[in-house]
Amino acid sequence: MAEAVLILSIVVATLRAATPLLLAGLGELVAERSGVLNLGVEGMMLMGAAAGFAVRALSGSAALGLLAAILAGIAMAALFALLTLRLLANQVATGLALTIFGIGLSALTGLPWAGVPAPGLAATIWPGLAHAPPALQQVLLLDPLVWIAFAGVFAVDWFLRRSRAGLALRAVGESAEVAHALGTSVLRIRLAAVLFGGAMAGLAGADLSLAYTPMWAENMTAGRGWIALALVVFATWKPWRLAAGALLFGFVTIAQFQAEAFGLSLSPDLLSTLPYLATIVVLVLISRDATRLRLAAPAALGKPFRPTD
């Protein structure tokens, strides 16, 4: 029984650690499949985390907090879209600037809420959580955001492969010129994809500030936006592999702590580099073969598009 609870708790902890990565990664995956590289994920996540927590604290409603986080992410993404899609600014430079901007702006807007305590999402939904039996407690800790993240994998995969809009989105990402010639509205599709990316990044930020570690602290995402970006490449732009990557990353983090707590003598430094090593190995493998890389990456990724007529 004790072992079963331990295994269950490892599974739950892995799912929870993977959730913010998966949410942000799914959004970025869709944006990149439309041909837009947005490196501002970290900045959008932080804005989502700050706005979500502030509204949660002000209104007392977790649902409103989540909504605010999504809107904050969309607002940041809209700024990015304005600069890169309309004004044709360089996507890499704009994305980096968006992250730096988001770090600063979230610190400023979140200032009054630094150090304000709030109950977590799971504890809000299940007030008796602290006194629940261990196994039940583990199951209850899977808050709605965990379910949304994993349902999102199905939804995004279906959308990209099976729906007409998904087909158009992929076409735009492969060759904007051809899609344009066929009468597809390239900029409108890219705008929608970028805004979706912003919404998901905002939700990922809210997962941290409302559910996983319910508080606001400056720079609390601690690089998870960058990991989500790396995972999209790791996944070769495929939702299912993204889920696998996020779970692997979450599991390695948890396994490292479990191994240490068990007293296994593994180097913690080596363990914490494992997920990054895995990403580098995949990158080397897919770029070793030029054809395979070309097939995997959206061909128009990062290339601006100016409709001629």
Place this chain on the structure above:
Amino acid sequence: MTNLPRRSVLAGALATPALLTRAARAAAPLKIGFVYVAPIGDAGWTYQHELGRRALQAKLGDKVKTSYVENVSEGADAERVIRQMAADGNGLIFTTSFGFMNPTIKVAHAFPKAKFEHCTGYKRAANVATYSARFYQGRFLAGLVAGHMSKSGIIGYVAAFPIPEVVQGINATLLGARKVNPKATIKVVWTSSWFDPGKERAAADTLISQGADVLTHHTDSPAVVQAGEEKGVWTLGYDSDMSKYGPKTCLTATTMIWDQYYIKRAGMVLDGTWKSTDTWGGIGDGMIKMAPLNKAVPAAVAKEVDIATRAIASGRFKPFFGPVLNQAGKVAIPAGQGLTDKQILSMNWFAQGVEGKI
């Protein structure tokens, strides 16, 4: 218009500020600067220093003028900020993180008239003093509480890096817990980061799943205390009173109080008696204080903690006192002996009962 009046106007304009400064200097308050490594926030290491600054300003009133710069990274930026503070005429500058050590020494060399105080460092100069607190004394008392409250006898410890300051805290917590429960053990996990709430949370979850029923942390966010509150597991806070993050489950916290030290040192600069010293204060000096105990702690335990607090404050009792064995079962502190300050400051071994690797 001729040249002459214009030139005198110019000369007058140049002379006025100089005169003003000289006149103002006689009654000018002592300017005191603080350099913080993190945002002030509402709890934690930097917040405690900020409380000290506020206490200093309130106590000495218009005799001093304090200012601070927060969120200064420990890299090249630190020297620029400290140099700017000295150039702005601050007569006393507190640099409150270990990583500010070398920049402080460097700037102090360039501004011999200003006084500098560096927290937790070991390099001193004629105008650079150092100060720190005996955090381990508070950890021992927290361990005492943990030993009483834990049913499984397993204490979970989320720590950032295996430096002596952290190792002291882990050993002191264990020795405190073993005073009341000789079978108590500590499981340690390392997050390799002073601030990553997500990782601290995952580490706390892991320790709970492995049977720890009291958690504590040596990291900068309240994530561990929150994890305990959510899952109904006891916690011990650090740096600040974190009970608002765990009103039901946070048992107590080891907090640092810099108020008296800051007031004393500023007073010394004002009356000209300031000297470069090395201060390592503890409970007896008021630098370390335990946050009020949680209601859940039985009165008998509270009384025991109170007695131990007074024994440590008076110096009658030392937390690091033999016999203590290390993880390999060899004698680390011989029976009847205490450790010297030097031995405590360089502590790089775990006591028997700590599960984890340095």
